[in-house]
Amino acid sequence: MTTRAVVEGVGHYLPERVVPNSEFEATLDTSDEWIRARSGIERRHFAAEGETTSDLAAAAARAALANVGLAPDDLDTIIVATSTPDLTFPSVATMVQERLGMTRGFAFDVQAVCAGFVYALANANALIVSGQARRVMVIGAETFSRIMDWTDRSTCVLFGDGAGALILTAAEGDGSGADRGILATDLHSDGRFRDILYVDGGVSKTGTTGHLRMAGKEVFRHAVEKLAETAHAALEKAHLSAADVDWIVPHQANIRIIAATAKKMGLPMDRVVLTVADHGNTSAASIPLALSVGCQRGQLKPGQLVVIEAIGGGLAWGSVVLRW
Template identity: 75%
Template sequence: MTLRAVVKGVGHYLPVRIVENAEFEATLDTNDEWIRARSGIERRHFVGPDETTASMATSAAQDALEMAGLKPDDIDAVIVATSTADLTFPSAATMVQAQLGMKRGFAFDIQAVCAGFIFALSNANALILSGQAKRVLVIGAETFSRIMDWTDRGTCVLFGDGAGALVLEAQEEAGSTADRGILSTDLNSDGTQRDLLYVDGGTSTGTTGYLRMQGNQVFRHAVEKLSQTATTAMEIAGVSSTDIDWVVPHQANIRIIQGTAKKLGLPMEKVVVTVQDHGNTSAASIPLALSVGVARGQIKQGDLIVTEAIGGGLAWGAVVLRW
């Protein structure tokens, strides 16, 4: 028998405010057609004044717990993947722990920008396989609307806010590729590419800063690195692209999603796509897409999924799991 980290529940939260592409036309030299053609994005959600990264993460977590049939104190650890925590410290995860009313366990954040949820899943899997936790709440949550330069049409139209969460639970499986749960992970980073995607603020400047991106260069790296890490994760798991039921990619740009699927030899009919409705929600995009995929009836128990992401750092990785 083999111990696996199995998904028991999933949930998501999106702010009420929906921003259509046309809303940017009043302040930027852009339009709906331009944004759709370059990104596939049609709309995104922005937080209201009373919403925070932690509050969205908590709402998504509550939905995931409800689906799993669990209470907060059934959870051993909370991991929040975010680059937009409400405060420098304490972590967003400890705020979620408090808002859930969770009186036990431990909580911490992971920061790997858009790849954050992949890194969080990998860490949660390691906690479970090592015996340090039986159940882990893994959340991706972002308020990127609060770090946008609203004069930069190349970035501010691409991002949105939201949160997604899932519950992982230790479960004994047979030890084959037919097992439910996480079958493999692959993590990578290259710090020499820092200037391609970063925020120009922090303790070194004494400011929050704004997101800066060399979009063409990020695109160039994305398709190659995403297809490579997905292939590596599949090889580690002992599966091939023909075994995959669904690709659930980081939802950054429809052209990146299409290019990666093509390199993997998979049709778009096997790809869960939400970028048109949410924009790029960074670390929240994969759990959001997983939750939406379940709600749509696309993702079902027993489906084999590969999920991959790339973000600032550069940091990138993939996870293969059976739902």
């Protein structure tokens, strides 16, 4: 028998404020048509004044617990993937632990920007497979609206705020690709490309938060190439192929990247869970948001094979193959 990390529940939270593309027209040389054509984004959510990443994360966590009728102390671990924490420390995960009233276990953050949720899932899987935890809450939560340069039309129109949560629990499988749960993970990074997507501030360098900076064409090129490669690599590790895939749930950054990656994998767009039009790029939150929304829509069903893939600053990228 093989221990698998099986998806038990999902949940998400989006801030109340919805920002349509048209809202940027008053301050930037841009338009709804321009933004849609280049990104597929129509609207996004922005956190309210005083609403923090931990607020969003805790709300998504509560939704995931309610989804399966669990109590906070049923969890062994909370992992939060974020690049926009409330504070330098302590971690957002420990703040969520306190907000939930969880009095046991341990909590920590993972920072791999837009690939953060994939990295966090891989860590959660390792904890469960090794026996260090039996039930892990994995959250992606971001308030990227706090690190935008509102004069840069190439970046500030792309990002939004939100949080999504996934609960993984240990279950026994027979070790085959037919098992439910995480079947394979594939992680990569290459620091030589850090200058094409970064934030220009930090504690030890400038003492400021800084703003997001991105070389869009370069990021696009790396994203399409690397996302397809990592997805195929993870499928090979699971002894499966693209023909076995029911759904791709990609990082929701740009509809053109998503479409090009699906094409490289030989999969039609009707097998891709899409939320980018409504959420924009929510970095580490985008995949768990898409998983939760996909469940609400009735797209994701037990037994289906799902490929999760993401790339972010670092560059860091990776994928997870799991059976829902």
